[in-house]
Amino acid sequence: xxxxxxxxxxxxxxxxxxxARVSRSAMAEALTSVDLRxxxxxxxxxxxxxxxxxxxxxxxxxxIDPGNLVGLLDRLEKGGLVDRERDPDDRRRHxxxxxxxxxxxxxxxxxxxxxxxxxxxxxxxxxxxxxxxAILSRLADHSCGRGC
Numbered sequence: 001x002x003x004x005x006x007x008x009x010x011x012x013x014x015x016x017x018x019x020a021r022v023s024r025s026a027m028a029e030a031l032t033s034v035d036l037r038x039x040x041x042x043x044x045x046x047x048x049x050x051x052x053x054x055x056x057x058x059x060x061x062x063x064i065d066p067g068n069l070v071g072l073l074d075r076l077e078k079g080g081l082v083d084r085e086r087d088p089d090d091r092r093r094h095x096x097x098x099x100x101x102x103x104x105x106x107x108x109x110x111x112x113x114x115x116x117x118x119x120x121x122x123x124x125x126x127x128x129x130x131x132x133x134a135i136l137s138r139l140a141d142h143s144c145g146r147g148c
């Protein structure tokens with residue numbers, strides 16, 4: 001059975017699930033070259049795009065359970081990629097910031113991620129890739145707003 005025949009009857013939801021598994025696996029493998037995991041990459045990317053954030057805000061934006069986020073941030077802080085400080089305006093909160101080393105690691109991770117993406121999207125031409133990006137962006141904005 002050809003790949004096209006195998007996926008012809010699948011709904012979009014099933015195709016999303018299949019592609020998400022393949023994409024996550026490829027991304028995880030690519031990120032190992034820079035000693036990061038996909039969730040590390042997500043945190044560093046969010047901080048680079050949105051700037052310093054409270055732990056609670058970061059968890060909400062990325063839809064990461066607060067209990068899981070603490071361990072993730074501990075690992076990133078230990079690696080020198082982020083730092084956490086008490087918020088001077090509210091001592092109960094911690095503000096998370098990307099460090100210079102975190103910015104460097106993120107640049108390396110983006111290169112690795114882009115290579116994995118190029119390989120996954122290899123069957124598509126440039127115009128199709130742009131169209132796919134536009135469609136996925138619209139769907140992400142509709143389905144999860146800032147939390148994707």
